[in-house]
Amino acid sequence: MVPDDSYGPTGAPDALLDEAIVLLAQLVAFPTVSSASNLDLIAWVRAYLATFGVAAETFPNEDGTKASLWATIGDASVPGVVLSGHTDVVPVSGQRWTREPFTLGVEGERYYGRGTADMKGFIACVLAVLPRLKARGLPLPVHLALSYDEEVGCLGVRPMLAQVAQRRPLPVGVIIGEPTSGRPVTAHKGKVAVRCDVHGRAAHSAYAPQGVNAVEKAARLIVAIEGMAREFADSGPRDARFDPPYATAQTGVVSGGNSVNVVPARSSFSFEARSTDESELDRFVDAVRAAAERDVLPAMRAVAPESDVRFEVLTRYPGLRTSDAEAIVALAMAAAGAHDCGVISFGSEGGLFAAAGIPAVICGPGSMDQGHKPDEFVTRADLRQCLAFLLELGERLARGQSATANLGSISVG
Ligand SMILES: [Zn+2]
Numbered sequence: 408m409v410p411d412d413s414y415g416p417t418g419a420p421d422a423l424l425d426e427a428i429v430l431l432a433q434l435v436a437f438p439t440v441s442s443a444s445n446l447d448l449i450a451w452v453r454a455y456l457a458t459f460g461v462a463a464e465t466f467p468n469e470d471g472t473k474a475s476l477w478a479t480i481g482d483a484s485v486p487g488v489v490l491s492g493h494t495d496v497v498p499v500s501g502q503r504w505t506r507e508p509f510t511l512g513v514e515g516e517r518y519y520g521r522g523t524a525d526m527k528g529f530i531a532c533v534l535a536v537l538p539r540l541k542a543r544g545l546p547l548p549v550h551l552a553l554s555y556d557e558e559v560g561c562l563g564v565r566p567m568l569a570q571v572a573q574r575r576p577l578p579v580g581v582i583i584g585e586p587t588s589g590r591p592v593t594a595h596k597g598k599v600a601v602r603c604d605v606h607g608r609a610a611h612s613a614y615a616p617q618g619v620n621a622v623e624k625a626a627r628l629i630v631a632i633e634g635m636a637r638e639f640a641d642s643g644p645r646d647a648r649f650d651p652p653y654a655t656a657q658t659g660v661v662s663g664g665n666s667v668n669v670v671p672a673r674s675s676f677s678f679e680a681r682s683t684d685e686s687e688l689d690r691f692v693d694a695v696r697a698a699a700e701r702d703v704l705p706a707m708r709a710v711a712p713e714s715d716v717r718f719e720v721l722t723r724y725p726g727l728r729t730s731d732a733e734a735i736v737a738l739a740m741a742a743a744g745a746h747d748c749g750v751i752s753f754g755s756e757g758g759l760f761a762a763a764g765i766p767a768v769i770c771g772p773g774s775m776d777q778g779h780k781p782d783e784f785v786t787r788a789d790l791r792q793c794l795a796f797l798l799e800l801g802e803r804l805a806r807g808q809s810a811t812a813n814l815g816s817i818s819v820g
Pocket residue numbers: 493525526557585586
């Protein structure tokens with residue numbers, strides 16, 4: 408029998424790694440794509456926490472089909488650390504998987520399944536470690552925060568954060584386990600996603616000039632967006648830490664028309680932009696609106712006065728810029744054994760936590776090179792490293808090291 412404290416090559420006990428993998432298999436088996444309910448997964452986590460005496464509260468969405476979860480291990484009257492992950496995963500439809508996406512598959516050192524990297528691997532590690540942290544009786548609390556609808560614009564975490572932000576004391580910070588290959592990350596770009604609906608006028612295509620072709624007008628705006636993306640690349644502000652070092656924009660979805668011999672009256676497309684600078688996102692959306700007003704609508708209304716182009720912001724989340732002076736940064740770096748922090752190009756809920764007064768560090772197992780792709784996987788070494796990180800975090804919390812002098816009442820261990 409392997410004793411619990413027999414540490415593997417990078418510090419995590421083998422028994423704990425085996426537990427995390429069993430938990431990961433259970434998490435992957437819930438097909439929690441963002442369009443589906445996550446309630447079964449949340450109920451399962453709640454029951455799991457209850458087995459070692461931890462109560463959880465849930466924050467349901469409006470129609471009661473999804474929920475986020477918040478649980479506290481330890482004394483909530485002192486500032487602690489949040490460990491956070493999203494329970495939803497991106498769809499598998501249209502992807503060429505060579506294995507069953509919602510059954511954990513093992514091949515050598517790799518564990519395959521939708522969400523293994525993004526980001527059920529982290530949640531599994533956290534759930535494996537929590538009973539040990541509970542048993543340890545930490546002087547500073549650890550909070551577990553699980554959200555939904557992260558992949559469709561960081562929507563689900565917001566109602567939970569609205570409540571948590573009103574509580575005192577606030578946690579000193581959050582560690583969000585998006586896949587960063589175990590490296591602490593303190594910055595990423597913000598994003599805005601917008602839907603555009605073009606309303607023209609239908610006509611028989613033989614009399615095309617009597618109609619207003621919504622698909623063609625949408626295409627003009629899509630080309631304009633492509634031009635703005637090129638301007639970002641050619642002459643926009645630079646931040647060399649990011650890949651790419653400038654803002655990006657693109658159209659990701661387009662629809663319209665239903666027959667080649669009918670002038671289409673409707674077309675819709677969705678586009679996005681990502682930037683480190685919130686005001687650059689504002690200027691981008693304003694520029695697309697202006698292009699519609701200036702370059703598209705006058706010609707449409709000359710033929711059909713009822714023509715219209717409407718914009719709706721689908722999602723927006725802020726970028727992340729966590730100061731190196733935050734206690735959570737020092738804590739995450741120490742626990743990860745890192746000498747500096749990185750940046751990522753993809754987004755997270757980190758900026759929303761920061762806006763709620765909880766500074767964020769992103770640090771989780773696996774790589775986004777595997778996230779959102781078919782045959783997504785995380786490796787045994789990734790999980791082992793994450794468990795070692797969480798155990799070390801626990802050690803430091805046990806010594807009271809979440810707090811810095813500016814938090815007052817708690818001494819630094
Ligand atoms: Zn993610």
